[in-house]
Amino acid sequence: MRMSQRFGKTLRESPAEAELPSHSLMLRAALISKVAAGIYNYMPFAWRSVRKIEDIMRREMDRITGQELNMPVVHPAELWQESGRWYGVGPELIRMKDRSGRDMVLAMTHEETVTDLARRYIDSYKQLPMVVYHIQTKFRDEPRSRAGLIRVREFIMKDAYSFHGYEQGLDEYYPLMCEAYLRICRSCGVPVVQVLGDVGMMGGTNAHEFTYLTESGEDTLLSCPECGYAANRETATIEKGYVPLGDGGEVAGAEKVPTPGMNTIALVGAFLGVDPRETIKTMVYVAKDEAVMVVIRGDLDVNEKKLANRLGVAEVRFAEPDELRARGLVQGYMSPVGVSGMKVVADDSLLGTRGYVAGANEQDFHLRHVMPGRDFTADLTADIAAAREGDPCPVCGGSLCVRRGVEIGNTFKLGTRYSQSMGAGFQDEQGNLKPLVMGCYGMGVGRLLACVIEENHDERGIIWPMSVTPYHVHLVSLGTSDRVKGTAEGVYARLQKIGVEVLYDDRDESAGVKFNDADLLGMPIRVTISERSLKQGGAEVKLRREADSCIVGLNDLDDTLCQLIRKEMSRYTPEEVEQ
RNA sequence: CGGGGAGUGGCGCAGCUUGGUAGCGCGCAUGGUUUGGGACCAUGAGGCCGCAGGUUCAAGUCCUGUCUCCCCGACCA
Numbered sequence: 263m264r265m266s267q268r269f270g271k272t273l274r275e276s277p278a279e280a281e282l283p284s285h286s287l288m289l290r291a292a293l294i295s296k297v298a299a300g301i302y303n304y305m306p307f308a309w310r311s312v313r314k315i316e317d318i319m320r321r322e323m324d325r326i327t328g329q330e331l332n333m334p335v336v337h338p339a340e341l342w343q344e345s346g347r348w349y350g351v352g353p354e355l356i357r358m359k360d361r362s363g364r365d366m367v368l369a370m371t372h373e374e375t376v377t378d379l380a381r382r383y384i385d386s387y388k389q390l391p392m393v394v395y396h397i398q399t400k401f402r403d404e405p406r407s408r409a410g411l412i413r414v415r416e417f418i419m420k421d422a423y424s425f426h427g428y429e430q431g432l433d434e435y436y437p438l439m440c441e442a443y444l445r446i447c448r449s450c451g452v453p454v455v456q457v458l459g460d461v462g463m464m465g466g467t468n469a470h471e472f473t474y475l476t477e478s479g480e481d482t483l484l485s486c487p488e489c490g491y492a493a494n495r496e497t498a499t500i501e502k503g504y505v506p507l508g509d510g511g512e513v514a515g516a517e518k519v520p521t522p523g524m525n526t527i528a529l530v531g532a533f534l535g536v537d538p539r540e541t542i543k544t545m546v547y548v549a550k551d552e553a554v555m556v557v558i559r560g561d562l563d564v565n566e567k568k569l570a571n572r573l574g575v576a577e578v579r580f581a582e583p584d585e586l587r588a589r590g591l592v593q594g595y596m597s598p599v600g601v602s603g604m605k606v607v608a609d610d611s612l613l614g615t616r617g618y619v620a621g622a623n624e625q626d627f628h629l630r631h632v633m634p635g636r637d638f639t640a641d642l643t644a645d646i647a648a649a650r651e652g653d654p655c656p657v658c659g660g661s662l663c664v665r666r667g668v669e670i671g672n673t674f675k676l677g678t679r680y681s682q683s684m685g686a687g688f689q690d691e692q693g694n695l696k697p698l699v700m701g702c703y704g705m706g707v708g709r710l711l712a713c714v715i716e717e718n719h720d721e722r723g724i725i726w727p728m729s730v731t732p733y734h735v736h737l738v739s740l741g742t743s744d745r746v747k748g749t750a751e752g753v754y755a756r757l758q759k760i761g762v763e764v765l766y767d768d769r770d771e772s773a774g775v776k777f778n779d780a781d782l783l784g785m786p787i788r789v790t791i792s793e794r795s796l797k798q799g800g801a802e803v804k805l806r807r808e809a810d811s812c813i814v815g816l817n818d819l820d821d822t823l824c825q826l827i828r829k830e831m832s833r834y835t836p837e838e839v840e841q
Numbered sequence: 842c843g844g845g846g847a848g849u850g851g852c853g854c855a856g857c858u859u860g861g862u863a864g865c866g867c868g869c870a871u872g873g874u875u876u877g878g879g880a881c882c883a884u885g886a887g888g889c890c891g892c893a894g895g896u897u898c899a900a901g902u903c904c905u906g907u908c909u910c911c912c913c914g915a916c917c918a
Contacts, residue, residue, distance in 0.1 A: 271868085273852055273867090273868085274852080274868080274879070275853045275854095275866095275867075278854090279910070279911055298909085298910090352916090354917075370918090373918095402917075404916075405915075406916075408911085408912080413917085421918095459918085469918085672918060704918060740877060741876055741877090742876070772877090772878085773877040773878055774877080774878040774880080776878085777877075777878045778878065781878090792876090792877065793876095793877095
């Protein structure tokens with residue numbers, strides 16, 4: 263490729279809209295160009311990288327028996343009505359009508375279409391397991407796009423789907439996919455951590471996210487530096503410990519005590535001389551118009567996402583003060599003791615026999631010796647506690663850290679969520695009709711590209727990993743003499759002939775312009791041919807990621823470059839990644 | 842959807858307070874001199890100042906509405 267003919271040119275200044283390095287560099291290097299909020303053109307250089315990333319994904323999917331196919335972007339609404347998501351998913355699903363008035367949707371994911379395929383073509387256990395994938399456009403009308411390609415509305419995704427006869431089959435296959443995901447990211451020069459994820463609206467039983475850790479990420483996760491435990495904030499658990507009875511005796515009967523003005527856990531605890539762990543915190547949430555009383559040990563906080571999941575609703579909100587008053591509840595002095603007509607959800611931190619301080623449902627009064635199970639009963643007891651910085655790790659008890667990251671991929675054990683609603687079954691060895699057990703696995707191509715740059719750049723520009731670089735070599739000629747130009751042209755032709763991907767800066771620009779563009783564009787190897795280099799014996803060869811350069815004789819140049827490319831490439835060849 | 846900010850040649854910005862010929866840098870075109878870290882000189886091209894109303898003799902500038910974009914939050918497989 264000749265720079266003089268390149269479609270797209272570099273910018274000296276970063277466009278005002280860019281905040282993240284990856285966004286700014288992609289705009290300055292003319293890798294992407296915005297069409298609308300969250301909708302981008304991929305320019306030729308970026309597209310070359312995209313294709314290489316896709317090929318890495320293909321390699322890894324094929325390696326674990328994936329079969330590539332292609333499913334459409336526009337789906338008939340019927341499929342989504344069958345799965346139920348036509349009714350459950352909000353405005354992020356673009357709905358439209360075709361010319362005959364038929365309801366259609368723009369694909370935001372492909373569980374429906376792939377399940378439709380499975381029910382047509384999978385009949386027997388003999389065909390299982392079956393794994394298909396495609397790399398294709400998705401559209402999600404997100405409320406807010408941000409940060410260039412990190413979060414967009416239209417994007418390319420590699421999504422794979424596996425079909426199994428039994429849970430056990432999925433359990434056996436699932437780790438292979440996780441390993442493939444780690445290998446893909448490693449091959450692209452992006453370090454990721456595998457974290458426990460929330461199953462969210464996808465349904466299913468088990469999920470992981472593959473997250474690139476960066477402060478500018480939008481995902482929050484908790485990780486344990488001691489043992490490596492890592493989980494999304496929405497699903498992270500903590501070791502809550504059990505608070506034994508102070509005196510080891512029996513729990514006395516509940517006793518009302520005056521606590522004037524003590525309307526927070528901290529105030530009550532200090533006033534009565536008890537640890538917050540010996541108190542019950544009571545809140546009222548509203549889930550789908552139903553008020554729910556939520557209790558948790560006083561030192562802990564409620565994770566609203568966990569609570570919503572437990573209640574089977576999309577979201578919960580804090581009850582308004584007048585909603586509390588309408589039920590005769592006094593803010594700051596609430597508890598489930600003596601309250602009827604409301605569902606009570608208790609965090610499992612309140613399990614066990616001991617007395618707590620709780621509200622008396624009366625202004626300026628609390629109760630001592632309140633015992634869950636005796637003085638009130640919960641309709642549902644579950645883990646609804648929020649994991650916070652410094653909380654004990656559920657695995658080893660170490661101190662959890664809050665980290666931010668970008669979710670590049672995710673894996674789900676879907677189970678029979680879609681096969682059941684859409685009637686995708688198979689016959690087992692006994693001839694019984696069973697629903698297919700499914701897994702689904704997504705990975706964002708553009709997002710991964712953005713993370714490649716986010717991870718691999720310096721203040722001068724991009725530093726492409728050899729595995730996904732648009733071109734292997736950036737050939738720069740300096741000066742306009744026939745000798746220099748002729749030599750550079752010859753090298754350009756020869757390298758192309760032996761299969762090296764060369765970007766040749768043949769422009770009549772000053773050295774500064776060319777070097778700065780080379781640094782910004784970031785090809786891993788730069789080859790400079792000038793009067794000076796020829797005088798020194800050949801061409802100057804420099805790695806983008808290193809400061810030093812060396813002179814290589816023109817006769818040795820081809821071999822040297824091929825070796826260098828191979829060596830650089832090997833840095834991104836995945837070894838077996840431990841599960 | 843809530844809070845904040847911004848729309849002026851391709852990019853970065855000034856001009857708006859106090860209405861009166863639309864400017865600067867980069868980029869682009871042509872000619873010349875340059876050529877190892879964003880060269881220089883000269884001459885040019887390119888803008889319904891987001892859009893629509895209104896006020897005014899006169900609106901980039903004042904008023905109203907509207908659209909779009911960015912950031913934070915909510916949301917998000």
